Structures are given as C-alpha cells and as structure tokens.
Amino acid sequence: MTLLADKDKRFKNLFGRAAIFLVLAVSGIALTFVMAGVKKGIFTAKSSIYFVAESGQDLSEGMPVKLSGFKIGTVKNLSLDEVGRVQVEAGIEQKYLPLIKEDSVARLIKGGVIGGDVILEISRGSEGKRALAPGGTIRFERTGGVEDVALELRDRLLPIFGDLQQLLNDPQGDLRQTLKNLREFSAEMRVTRERLDALLEHADVAVTGEAVPMLHSLRQSASQLEQSLPVLVYKADSTLDNLKQTSETIRSVAEQSAPQVPGLIGKTRDIVDGVSTSWPVKNMMPLPESGPVKMDSHD
Amino acid sequence: MTKRFLSIMALAMMAACGSPPPRLPFALERAQTVDQDARRALRMGDAKNARILFSQSLTLHQSVDDVDGAASALISLATVSHQMHDDEVAIRLLDQILLDRAGIYPPEWRATAAFRKAVILADTGRTDEASSVLSSADTLCERDCPLRSGIDVLKARLALLKGDAAAALELAQSVASAQGTGKEERANALRIVAAAEEKLIRLEEASLHYRAALELDKSLALSGRIEEDLNGMARVSAHLGRAEEAAGYARRAIVVHDAARKNAPATIPAAP
Numbered sequence: 001m002t003l004l005a006d007k008d009k010r011f012k013n014l015f016g017r018a019a020i021f022l023v024l025a026v027s028g029i030a031l032t033f034v035m036a037g038v039k040k041g042i043f044t045a046k047s048s049i050y051f052v053a054e055s056g057q058d059l060s061e062g063m064p065v066k067l068s069g070f071k072i073g074t075v076k077n078l079s080l081d082e083v084g085r086v087q088v089e090a091g092i093e094q095k096y097l098p099l100i101k102e103d104s105v106a107r108l109i110k111g112g113v114i115g116g117d118v119i120l121e122i123s124r125g126s127e128g129k130r131a132l133a134p135g136g137t138i139r140f141e142r143t144g145g146v147e148d149v150a151l152e153l154r155d156r157l158l159p160i161f162g163d164l165q166q167l168l169n170d171p172q173g174d175l176r177q178t179l180k181n182l183r184e185f186s187a188e189m190r191v192t193r194e195r196l197d198a199l200l201e202h203a204d205v206a207v208t209g210e211a212v213p214m215l216h217s218l219r220q221s222a223s224q225l226e227q228s229l230p231v232l233v234y235k236a237d238s239t240l241d242n243l244k245q246t247s248e249t250i251r252s253v254a255e256q257s258a259p260q261v262p263g264l265i266g267k268t269r270d271i272v273d274g275v276s277t278s279w280p281v282k283n284m285m286p287l288p289e290s291g292p293v294k295m296d297s298h299d
Numbered sequence: 300m301t302k303r304f305l306s307i308m309a310l311a312m313m314a315a316c317g318s319p320p321p322r323l324p325f326a327l328e329r330a331q332t333v334d335q336d337a338r339r340a341l342r343m344g345d346a347k348n349a350r351i352l353f354s355q356s357l358t359l360h361q362s363v364d365d366v367d368g369a370a371s372a373l374i375s376l377a378t379v380s381h382q383m384h385d386d387e388v389a390i391r392l393l394d395q396i397l398l399d400r401a402g403i404y405p406p407e408w409r410a411t412a413a414f415r416k417a418v419i420l421a422d423t424g425r426t427d428e429a430s431s432v433l434s435s436a437d438t439l440c441e442r443d444c445p446l447r448s449g450i451d452v453l454k455a456r457l458a459l460l461k462g463d464a465a466a467a468l469e470l471a472q473s474v475a476s477a478q479g480t481g482k483e484e485r486a487n488a489l490r491i492v493a494a495a496e497e498k499l500i501r502l503e504e505a506s507l508h509y510r511a512a513l514e515l516d517k518s519l520a521l522s523g524r525i526e527e528d529l530n531g532m533a534r535v536s537a538h539l540g541r542a543e544e545a546a547g548y549a550r551r552a553i554v555v556h557d558a559a560r561k562n563a564p565a566t567i568p569a570a571p
Binding site for chain 1: 331
C-alpha cells in the first residue's frame with residue numbers, strides 16, 4: 001500500500017529536506033556557540049599568573065583583569081592557603097603576557113562613588129625588568145574608593161591651608177618681616193640719593209675729573225633703584241594678597257563641601273541599599289547576617 | 300488585544316518584583332545598618348571599631364524597646380570583648396541578660412548568654428564556675444535548640460580540662476558522630492577526641508583524629524585551630540618516634556602562628 005503522501009508533490013524528498021533543515025539548524029546553533037566562545041575568549045590561549053591577597057573581599061572568580069584599561073584575562077580561581085590568605089590565580093591571554101613585568105602590581109580599584117564598580121588592574125611595570133613568565137607571581141595592592149580619597153584629601157588640605165593663613169597673617173612671621181625690611185630699605189635709599197645730590201652740588205673744584213663721572217653714575221644707579229623698589233614692594237604686596245585670598249577661598253570651599261561628604265556617602269548608601277534589595281540584584285547579594293556574632297565552644 | 304494586555308501584565312509584574320521592600324522605621328533601619336557595619340568591621344579584623352558599633356547598635360535597639368535586637372547586640376558585644384581578651388567586661392555584659400530579674404529576655408537568649416559565659420570561663424581556667432553556668436544553659440536549651448552540640452562539646456572540653464579523658468572521649472565522640480552537627484563543632488569534637496586519646500596513649504587514633512580536625516579547620520580557615528591541630532599532630536608524631544614528621548608539623552604550626560599574629564586585631568580600647 002502506498003501512502004497518500006507519495007502522490008503529493010509537496011512531500012517529494014521530504015526526508016532529504018528535513019535533514020538539510022536539521023543540519024542547517026544544528027550548524028547555526030553550533031556557530032552561535034562558537035562565536036560566543038570566541039567573543040568570550042574561551043578559545044584564546046591563556047597562561048596563569050598568581051598573586052596573594054590578605055582578604056578575598058571584592059575578588060571573585062570570573063572578574064575581568066585589565067591592563068591599561070583593556071581586558072587581558074579573568075580571575076580563574078580563588079583559594080585559601082594554610083595561613084588564611086587568599087591565593088588568586090588569573091588567566092592572562094598569552095599575547096598580553098609579555099606586557100606584564102616582574103615588578104608589575106595587581107591593584108583592586110574601587111571605581112565610582114556607587115560602590116559596585118570594582119576593577120582588577122595590572123600595572124605594566126618597569127621597562128628594564130623582564131617579562132613575567134607563565135606561572136609567575138606578582139604583588140597585590142588594594143586602593144581606596146572615591147570617598148576615601150575625598151576624605152583623605154580634605155584631611156590633608158585643611159591643616160595646610162590653616163598653616164598658610166597663619167603664616168600670611170602673622171605680623172612677626174618671616175613674610176611680613178621681609179616686606180617690612182624691604183620698605184625700610186626703600187626709604188633708606190631715598191635718603192642716600194638726597195645725600196648724593198647734595199654731595200655733587202658741593203663738590204669741590206679740586207675733585208679730579210674721574211671722581212665726578214663716578215659720582216654721577218652712582219647717583220643714576222641710586223635713582224634707578226629708587227624707582228624700581230616701590231614697584232617691587234607693590235608687586236610683592238599684591239602677590240601676598242593674592243596668595244592669602246586663594247588660600248581663604250580654597251579653605252572656605254573645603255569647609256563648605258566637608259559637611260556634604262557624609263550626606264553624599266549617605267545618599268550613595270541609600271541608592272546602593274535600594275538597588276541591592278531590588279530584583280534581580282538582590283538574588284546576587286549575600287544574605288545579611290542576623291542574630292549575634294558567631295561563637296562556638298572553642299572560641 | 301490579548302497580546303498587549305499580557306505584555307502590560309508581564310511588565311507590571313516585573314516592576315512589582317523590581318521594587319525594593321518597604322522601608323523600616325528610621326531608628327530600626329539605623330540600628331540594622333550599624334549592626335551590619337559592626338559585622339563588616341569584625342570581618343575585616345577591626346575589633347575595636349566593631350565594639351564601638353555594636354555598642355551603638357545596642358543603644359539604638361534599647362531606645363525602641365527591641366528586646367531581640369538588644370539581646371543580640373549585647374551578646375555580640377560580649378563576644379567581641381572576649382575576642383579582644385577583655386573577659387571581665389564580656390562576662391558583665393552577658394550577666395545583664397543572665398541576672399535580669401524583670402524577665403525581659405526570653406529563655407533562648409538566656410541559654411545563648413549562659414553558653415557563651417561558660418565558654419569564656421572555661422577559656423580563663425575557671426572550670427568549676429564554667430560547669431555551673433553550662434548546666435544552666437543545658438537546662439534552658441530545649442530539644443531542638445541550636446546550641447545543643449556546642450553545649451555537649453563544651454562539657455567534653457571541661458571534662459578534659461579536669462583530667463577525665465575517658466569521659467571527655469565518650470562525650471566528644473557522640474557529638475562528632477551525630478547527624479546535624481555543624482562543621483565548627485564537629486572539628487572541636489574531633490580535636491577533643493584526639494586530645495583525650497593522646498592522654499590515654501592511643502596515639503595512632505589520636506593522630507588520625509587530629510588530621511580529621513585539621514581538614515575541617517582548614518576548610519573553615521581558622522588559623523588558631525589549625526595551629527592547635529598541627530601542634531597536636533607534632534606531639535603525637537614525637538611520641539610515636541617519628542621525629543622528622545613531628546618537626547615538619549611543628550614548623551607548619553609556627554608559620555601559621557606567626558602569620559596569624561600579623562593579622563591580629565589592634566590594642567584593647569577602654570570598655571564601653
């Protein structure tokens with residue numbers, strides 16, 4: 001008995017067509033996986049390098065490792081050693097390995113104000129040093145976030161501006177004393193010039209022809225000095241005033257922005273809390289601990 | 300039409316899932332934030348700051364009559380004080396729960412406080428007082444109380460401290476083989492089993508049990524206990540006449556001790 005389908009032209013070579021369709025579909029899916037793998041760097045040859053961190057905070061397997069802002073590999077493995085330090089293995093694409101030197105440093109940098117942006121950046125190291133061999137070990141450092149830097153900058157700048165202002169305002173200070181001496185010197189120069197004028201007027205005819213031009217030249221120099229000194233004193237005065245104003249401006253800006261720093265951190269915290277308790281981020285966050293701090297029978 | 304309706308419904312559901320949970324009253328939210336900050340400080344090894352923050356958390360919980368929060372903060376504060384070797388302060392803090400005549404704190408908090416006080420007393424060598432406090436914890440701890448295995452291990456430890464190695468071995472073995480015992484207490488039980496066997500001159504078994512405790516302690520990354528296990532293994536190996544092996548374990552214990560000391564918390568501040 002022949003099937004009805006055999007007589008219908010549309011069913012001619014049905015198995016062949018289905019096979020071609022299946023082969024094309026499977027090939028397409030395989031190609032998509034291969035392309036995704038290529039994009040993710042799965043097929044790129046990698047070498048492992050190692051570093052040791054005191055704590056595994058902010059480090060995670062799969063996090064990108066960057067050099068000069070370019071992704072050059074990923075963190076492959078994190079493990080605790082016998083003394084509780086974290087051994088970190090990073091898989092680096094082999095073509096980038098020569099760029100890492102023996103004195104390169106892996107730094108964990110906190111990116112933006114909103115806490116999540118953590119980057120593992122490897123520095124290039126010194127030109128003279130040898131390239132790191134596969135399986136080599138480099139140093140690890142942790143750097144603070146924007147808030148830490150802002151607070152540290154504020155803590156360091158404020159005392160400096162305070163000292164500067166004290167230095168500028170202190171009447172017994174070196175700067176004020178120097179200016180005072182300069183003014184006195186200028187006044188004394190005026191007197192010296194007047195004396196020279198008088199001396200030239202009463203110069204005895206017996207004075208030799210050589211002495212008179214010398215005295216004239218001396219008078220000219222004194223006159224030039226007398227003209228220049230007030231300008232110099234004025235310039236020094238205005239420079240000091242500018243310096244004082246700048247110091248006061250910076251100090252007031254620092255003081256005005258200082259109270260805003262905790263607020264900014266508080267707002268950032270609110271945003272981070274809001275995001276971390278919302279779907280789908282909350283599923284990626286560790287559960288907050290509750291109850292008293294752990295203690296067992298041997299603590 | 301139906302498609303559009305379904306899309307809108309799906310979007311609405313996703314938005315509902317995406318919204319954060321409703322916020323707690325400000326004082327409670329602040330107390331919880333301070334509490335989490337304290338835990339973070341403690342994880343980073345900054346016990347001094349953790350103690351200050353737990354003290355703030357305690358005041359905040361007490362200010363809104365949150366008994367559970369206050370009890371948790373008090374016990375945490377005592378635990379941190381003990382970690383900083385400020386044991387008298389730790390005991391005084393726990394006594395605030397244990398000697399409470401007004402009946403503010405429910406039995407589970409009293410049991411926790413009693414257990415921790417017994418641990419502190421055992422650590423300071425006051426074994427008789429520890430036994431007495433531990434028996435009150437035992438009474439307060441009901442059948443499915445989470446402190447059960449800890450209480451039993453502490454009983455074994457106290458027996459060992461009093462020189463009764465056979466009793467210690469029996470008690471610790473039952474905890475080590477019990478279902479549902481946590482990793483920490485299983486490791487503690489195995490260490491006591493090993494120490495008791497060492498006293499009873501059952502050295503091969505002691506070596507095996509120290510090794511098992513070491514594996515568990517390594518998985519928990521507890522330096523002090525890894526050091527104890529290694530020292531135990533060194534002692535047992537020396538008794539067995541394996542001098543080279545003993546020296547190797549002793550060297551490893553020294554490395555762990557030195558490295559752990561470098562990460563130790565800072566000096567002890569004044570009591571809050």
